[in-house]
Amino acid sequence: MVRITDVARHAGVSPSTVSYALSGKRPISEATRRRVEESIRTLGYRPHTGAHASAGRRSNVLALVVPLRAGIDVPVATRFAQSVATTARRYDHDVLLLTQEEGEEGLRRVTQTGPADGLIVMDVQWHDPRLPLLRGLDLPSVLIGFPADPADLTCIDLDFEAAGERCVEHLARLGHRVVALVGSPPEVYVRGTAFAQRLVQGFTVAADRGRLTSAVHPCEASPAAARAVAEQLLRDQPALTGLVVHNEAILEPLIDAFEELGLRVPGDLSVTAICPDELAESVRVPVTSVALPAAEVGARAVELLVRKLGGEGVPGVTLLAPRMTERGSTGQRAGA
Numbered sequence: 001m002v003r004i005t006d007v008a009r010h011a012g013v014s015p016s017t018v019s020y021a022l023s024g025k026r027p028i029s030e031a032t033r034r035r036v037e038e039s040i041r042t043l044g045y046r047p048h049t050g051a052h053a054s055a056g057r058r059s060n061v062l063a064l065v066v067p068l069r070a071g072i073d074v075p076v077a078t079r080f081a082q083s084v085a086t087t088a089r090r091y092d093h094d095v096l097l098l099t100q101e102e103g104e105e106g107l108r109r110v111t112q113t114g115p116a117d118g119l120i121v122m123d124v125q126w127h128d129p130r131l132p133l134l135r136g137l138d139l140p141s142v143l144i145g146f147p148a149d150p151a152d153l154t155c156i157d158l159d160f161e162a163a164g165e166r167c168v169e170h171l172a173r174l175g176h177r178v179v180a181l182v183g184s185p186p187e188v189y190v191r192g193t194a195f196a197q198r199l200v201q202g203f204t205v206a207a208d209r210g211r212l213t214s215a216v217h218p219c220e221a222s223p224a225a226a227r228a229v230a231e232q233l234l235r236d237q238p239a240l241t242g243l244v245v246h247n248e249a250i251l252e253p254l255i256d257a258f259e260e261l262g263l264r265v266p267g268d269l270s271v272t273a274i275c276p277d278e279l280a281e282s283v284r285v286p287v288t289s290v291a292l293p294a295a296e297v298g299a300r301a302v303e304l305l306v307r308k309l310g311g312e313g314v315p316g317v318t319l320l321a322p323r324m325t326e327r328g329s330t331g332q333r334a335g336a
Contacts, residue, residue: 016311083298126192164202175333176242221249
């Protein structure tokens with residue numbers, strides 16, 4: 001399938017210029033228009049037939065695609081959605097929220113019926129089946145998340161690899177030599193969710209580099225599951241003294257479980273997490289954490305999309321550096 005980016009490359013112009021030539025939204029020179037039209041004929045490009053290719057006007061609506069799949073932390077997803085909606089209003093746009101797990105079909109419906117000017121897509125998978133469609137759409141899009149191959153896409157997120165590394169390096173500096181990652185629910189890893197995969201990569205790379213003994217344990221989002229994981233970790237890694245948690249729902253239940261099993265935080269076990277600052281601060285033992293910047297990511301995703309709608313060039317990759325705040329849950333390993 002010939003894409004608008006193929007036409008742009010052939011004509012030596014930007015994709016937005018091709019879009020303007022088709023829609024008449026902005027004036028372009030006659031020479032450029034002829035060059036675009038010649039490339040369309042040569043390549044056999046078929047423009048999108050929905051409202052955006054023919055109406056020559058915008059709806060001032062952005063679609064936020066956030067499928068509420070199993071294992072998704074709804075409060076965290078809501079933080080992203082609130083930020084997107086609030087920022088969109090500053091740019092005179094409303095937000096259409098799409099929460100069903102419809103995959104490509106849902107995206108096609110949005111683009112063909114024309115209710116939105118652009119897409120913001122969340123819960124990106126490592127090999128996301130929606131990516132070929134997103135790459136071929138005339139409708140601009142921004143992904144909150146990084147697939148394995150982000151080529152020809154606009155992606156923004158926390159640098160989860162660096163976040164995993166940062167937590168391990170912090171524990172290593174405090175003398176901890178046996179560490180574990182308690183991660184997202186198993187189904188998040190089964191479907192290859194990109195942020196979870198990248199965090200595991202960063203955690204594992206840093207542990208191997210520091211020659212630490214390490215393990216990764218997915219965990220369901222329930223107090224019972226947290227207790228079961230704590231018991232398993234103490235059986236499998238009796239020398240465990242450092243923990244990284246990437247599962248907001250079980251952060252406090254997990255600390256409670258370890259303390260019920262006889263490990264004091266931070267005296268016997270140092271705990272770090274990747275989570276919103278508000279959660280890290282509210283736990284009975286305030287947790288050293290890398291902030292999950294949902295508000296910043298959501299706002300910047302909207303800003304990138306609005307710039308694309310305006311025909312501006314934007315970076316393909318925007319990674320937010322992890323910001324760690326040390327609190328009372330980490331300390332020097334006893335005897336280190």
